[in-house]
Amino acid sequence: MKISKKAQSVPASMTLEITAKVKQLKSEGKSIIGFTAGEPNFDTPDYIVNSAKEALDKGITxxxxxxxxxxxxxxxxxxxxxxxxxxxxxxxxxxxxxxxxxxxxxxxxxxxxxxxxxxxxxxxxxxxxxxxxxxxxxxxxxxxxxxxxxxxxxxxxxxxxxxxxxxxxxxxxxxxxxxxxxxxxxxxxxxxxxxxxxxxxxxxxxxxxxxxxxxxxxxxxxxxxxxxxxxxxxxxxxxxxxxxxxxxxxxxxxxxxxxxxxxxxxxxxxxxxxxxxxxxxxxxKEDVVESMRKAFDERRKYMMKRLDDLSIKYVEPNGAFYMFVDITPFIGKAYNGNVISGSMDFANFLTECGVAVIPGLPFHADSYVRLSYAVAMEDIEEGFNRIASFISMLK
Ligand SMILES: Cc1ncc(COP(=O)(O)O)c(C=O)c1O
Structure with missing residues (x-):
């Protein structure tokens, strides 16, 4: 069947592809911390879930x-x-x-x-x-x-x-x-x-x-x-x-x-x-939103501290739940003899060390990677330990 030119020109969503790769590596038994999520790691609040159940019971279908x-x-x-x-x-x-x-x-x-x-x-x-x-x-x-x-x-x-x-x-x-x-x-x-x-x-x-x-x-x-x-x-x-x-x-x-x-x-x-x-x-209930926001803020501050400790630059985020991290100092360095030529290489090699991030290339920023903080705190802590050891391996 012929695929239209319009459809052929559409690339796959890189976020979804990387998320799928992380899932696959996990299913193979590898330990991967994913900073890739574009969604809160909280469940939908109960009162909202119950409201949908009520709608189904009422026949709002x-x-x-x-x-x-x-x-x-x-x-x-x-x-x-x-x-x-x-x-x-x-x-x-x-x-x-x-x-x-x-x-x-x-x-x-x-x-x-x-x-x-x-x-x-x-x-x-x-x-x-x-x-x-x-x-x-x-x-x-x-x-x-x-x-x-x-x-x-x-x-x-x-x-x-x-x-x-x-x-x-x-x-x-x-x-x-x-x-x-x-x-x-x-x-x-x-x-x-x-x-x-x-x-x-x-x-x-x-x-x-x-x-x-x-x-x-x-x-x-x-x-x-x-x-x-x-x-x-x-x-x-x-x-x-x-x-x-x-x-x-x-x-x-x-x-x-x-x-x-x-x-x-x-x-x-x-x-x-x-x-x-x-x-x-x-x-x-706005307090439910506020408690999620506070949790994101705590993680945001923790991640900024860990990045500061590693002397890695980033854009201080005032909103959303992403850290945009500057990887310029690592471009041109080598991981296990392989040169990092941009954000795709950086993200790929980091995955081998058990951490998944989104490369900046599709965002039009190849010297950056995006780390989501819609991730549990204990994962952020372990993820940063792995990032620190990855960076210490770059020559
Ligand atoms: C900037 C921005 N706009 C819109 C959306 C899409 O939101 P929805 O899940 O409601 O389609 C996203 C999701 O990642 C987003 O990051």
């Missing part, structure tokens, strides 16, 4: 409206008002099969063939592939460590051409953990307004923030941004619900209506009883 259950859309509107100061009507909300589907449908609705989409690097690799699948042209803008890998207004302006339609923004960011300040967003918003750009703002890690800085949505910066931003969010990371596949977006009315039409021919509604449980999650 049929189609829902394509854009989601009305009660869930109301809960999402309330969340946007409470957390972001953004007032939306339920008709502006679309619930999808995970934030990934929300993102894809939003890009599909906003991007014509040949349209340019600016993606600040390092970035979550799905953005680039989704833009390509939708016929757009990803324009990758390298950001700088001195700006904590956040795109500046002048970097954005320099990347704009008469074909640019969209900026993909991710705060807090996967993989760097960078969190944009209100001032930085205000400056970016001015450039967007000047050039008539729309923004897709992925805020899935909004609730996982450490330190004093607050999360701000670019949609709340000005009336122009409210009218030209699609905000993406979901329950996956905040409530440890990655398998439930519930993401959502808020958009200007005509955009939401276009996305609704697109989704009506792709996935249709998201799972009915997962939607029901998401109402409980969104209306529920």
């Amino acid at each position: 049929k189609y829902t409206p394509v854009a989601g259950m009305p009660e869930l859309k109301v809960a999402i509107c309330n969340k946007f008002e409470k957390d972001n100061g953004l007032i939306y009507e339920p008709s502006q909300i679309i619930v999808s099969n995970g934030a990934k589907a929300s993102l894809y449908h939003a890009v599909y609705a906003l991007c014509d063939d040949g349209d340019e989409v600016i993606i600040p690097a390092p970035f979550w690799f799905t953005y680039e592939e989704q833009v390509k699948l939708c016929g757009g042209v990803p324009v990758i803008v390298e950001t700088k460590p001195e700006n904590e890998y956040k795109i500046t207004a002048s970097e954005l302006e320099n990347a704009i051409t008469d074909k640019t339609v969209l900026l993909m923004l991710n705060s807090p960011c996967n993989p760097t953990g960078a969190l944009y300040t209100e001032q930085e967003l205000t400056e970016l918003a001015k450039v967007c307004e000047k050039h008539g750009l729309a923004v897709i703002s992925d805020e899935i890690y909004e609730k996982l923030i450490y330190g004093e800085q607050k999360h701000v949505s670019i949609a709340s910066i000005s009336s122009y941004m409210k009218e030209n931003t699609v905000v993406i969010n979901g329950v996956s990371k905040t409530y440890a619900m990655t398998g439930w596949r519930i993401g959502y977006l808020a958009a200007p009315k005509q955009v939401a209506s276009a996305i609704n039409r697109v989704q009506g021919h792709t996935t249709s509604n998201a799972c009915s009883f997962a939607q029901y449980a998401s109402i409980t999650a969104l209306n529920g």
Whole structure:
């Protein structure tokens, strides 16, 4: 059978491939500590699980409206008002099969063939592939460590051409953990307004923030941004619900209506009883989220200390649950006689020493690797002992 050119051009998800490799090595009896997880290592809280059981008992197992259950859309509107100061009507909300589907449908609705989409690097690799699948042209803008890998207004302006339609923004960011300040967003918003750009703002890690800085949505910066931003969010990371596949977006009315039409021919509604449980999650106990956040923060601090002890540089993350670790000093060194030429080699050789990490290459940062701290503390401790011994073996 012929495989389409579009499908042929899509690479496999490296995170999923590495996760599969780790599983395979474990099943062969090897001891591997995986810093690869893109999901909390906590179970979904009981009260949310019970709510899904209740939905099943009540027979909530049929189609829902394509854009989601009305009660869930109301809960999402309330969340946007409470957390972001953004007032939306339920008709502006679309619930999808995970934030990934929300993102894809939003890009599909906003991007014509040949349209340019600016993606600040390092970035979550799905953005680039989704833009390509939708016929757009990803324009990758390298950001700088001195700006904590956040795109500046002048970097954005320099990347704009008469074909640019969209900026993909991710705060807090996967993989760097960078969190944009209100001032930085205000400056970016001015450039967007000047050039008539729309923004897709992925805020899935909004609730996982450490330190004093607050999360701000670019949609709340000005009336122009409210009218030209699609905000993406979901329950996956905040409530440890990655398998439930519930993401959502808020958009200007005509955009939401276009996305609704697109989704009506792709996935249709998201799972009915997962939607029901998401109402409980969104209306529920914030202390559960807070206790997970605190655990991540503890691990984040521990990992920074271990990296400092090894004199390894990293981007201090203010959000999400990833450490972006600079491996520049190890590139060119050899492990068992094999030269490390970049992040792929580093990650491969480290796996032989019992630790799995995600190479920076697919994030557009080949001198970095990403370590998740959505990992149990005892594994982090042992993982760092192994990293220390791996590094001592490099010549
Ligand atoms: C930045 C970012 N956006 C979106 C998603 C997808 O979330 P979901 O599991 O809800 O599809 C992820 C998952 O890793 C992510 O890292």
